[in-house]
Amino acid sequence: MHSVVSQDANGDGAAPQLAPADVDLSVQLGPLHLDNPIMTASGTAGLGLEMEPFFDLAEAGAIVVKTITKAPRKGNPLPRLSETPSGLLNSIGLPNKGIDAFIEKTLPLLAGKSRCLVVNIAGGCHGEFSELAGRLDGLPGIDALELNISCPNVEDGNLPFARDPDVVKDLVAEVRSATSLPLITKLSPNVTDVASIAQAAKEGGSDAVSLINTVLGMSVDWRSGQPGLGTVIGGLSGPAVKPIALRMCLEVKRAVEIPIIGIGGIMSADDALEFLTVGASAVQVGTAHYKVPDIVPRLIAGLRERLAGAGRASVREQIASMKVP
Numbered sequence: 667m668h669s670v671v672s673q674d675a676n677g678d679g680a681a682p683q684l685a686p687a688d689v690d691l692s693v694q695l696g697p698l699h700l701d702n703p704i705m706t707a708s709g710t711a712g713l714g715l716e717m718e719p720f721f722d723l724a725e726a727g728a729i730v731v732k733t734i735t736k737a738p739r740k741g742n743p744l745p746r747l748s749e750t751p752s753g754l755l756n757s758i759g760l761p762n763k764g765i766d767a768f769i770e771k772t773l774p775l776l777a778g779k780s781r782c783l784v785v786n787i788a789g790g791c792h793g794e795f796s797e798l799a800g801r802l803d804g805l806p807g808i809d810a811l812e813l814n815i816s817c818p819n820v821e822d823g824n825l826p827f828a829r830d831p832d833v834v835k836d837l838v839a840e841v842r843s844a845t846s847l848p849l850i851t852k853l854s855p856n857v858t859d860v861a862s863i864a865q866a867a868k869e870g871g872s873d874a875v876s877l878i879n880t881v882l883g884m885s886v887d888w889r890s891g892q893p894g895l896g897t898v899i900g901g902l903s904g905p906a907v908k909p910i911a912l913r914m915c916l917e918v919k920r921a922v923e924i925p926i927i928g929i930g931g932i933m934s935a936d937d938a939l940e941f942l943t944v945g946a947s948a949v950q951v952g953t954a955h956y957k958v959p960d961i962v963p964r965l966i967a968g969l970r971e972r973l974a975g976a977g978r979a980s981v982r983e984q985i986a987s988m989k990v991p
């Protein structure tokens with residue numbers, strides 16, 4: 667039974683207003699249940715623990731840790747970040763201490779701190795992805811894996827896995843057979859037909875897709891000819907990419923029956939609701955952490971307020987009301 671903030675106080679017969687606290691924010695992503703649809707985006711909230719000074723990790727629908735690889739990685743040459751007027755360019759290069767350190771040192775500190783813990787993994791070949799998935803399978807505290815397929819496939823000319831539907835289907839199928847954990851495949855926007863990649867991920871056995879990773883871009887100082895990033899080309903994130911991400915979520919929604927997690931330029935509850943209106947069942951927030959470190963609880967509060975104001979008793983009602991053709 668929902669409580670109300672006013673029981674027809676004006677006596678005008680208008681429907682009683684819903685209290686924000688009573689809005690049910692829970693969502694289902696295939697086998698994965700989230701208390702609310704706000705997740706952190708990989709690589710922008712560290713290993714999760716770094717965010718503890720800013721919010722209680724248990725408030726997030728899910729914490730997604732930065733990409734973990736088999737061997738430790740130092741990351742790319744500096745500079746790794748370059749600000750643009752409406753987005754952030756990065757070329758971080760997946761620095762991390764490798765899977766052994768993650769399992770031995772980080773996981774014991776992280777386990778149980780969030781309602782849902784998603785470990786993002788990347789490999790240089792199919793075997794590395796499935797080996798990582800196998801190592802993480804059954805470890806206490808891990809609720810799902812997210813596959814970062816935007817990384818280069820060293821067995822295939824260093825082209826990202828994410829570009830080829832056949833490669834994606836085989837990769838996901840191999841990972842699927844290595845773990846019983848729910849699988850989220852994270853899609854790259856740097857492809858011609860994102861729906862065909864989502865379809866391939868589904869056929870390989872992915873339970874959900876998340877999109878988008880960063881959009882290829884660069885910056886340059888015309889006077890010196892000096893590029894903004896050490897690797898010259900990097901990935902753009904932040905408000906500039908939101909329209910691209912919305913378009914791609916809609917394209918996947920129209921073509922493939924699979925739960926979608928929307929990512930790209932979310933800075934406000936309205937942004938999050940836009941993704942939930944074009945077919946996403948949850949969202950991830952990335953670059954916004956750098957401006958507003960406690961963005962997660964702010965988005966959750968904002969969702970409650972807006973949905974209550976719109977007379978929605980649950981976020982699932984909003985998702986089901988999707989009207990975009």
Ligand SMILES: Cc1cc2nc3c(=O)[nH]c(=O)nc-3n(C[C@H](O)[C@H](O)[C@H](O)COP(=O)(O)O)c2cc1C
Nearest residue numbers: 707708709733756814878879903904930931952953
């Ligand atoms: C500094 C930075 C580091 C990132 N590192 C990763 C990463 O390790 N793994 C990954 O899958 N995505 C990574 N991403 C991509 C984000 O998770 C997200 O997909 C992208 O930034 C778009 O969302 P946003 O506009 O909300 O930031 C990174 C993004 C940024 C800005």
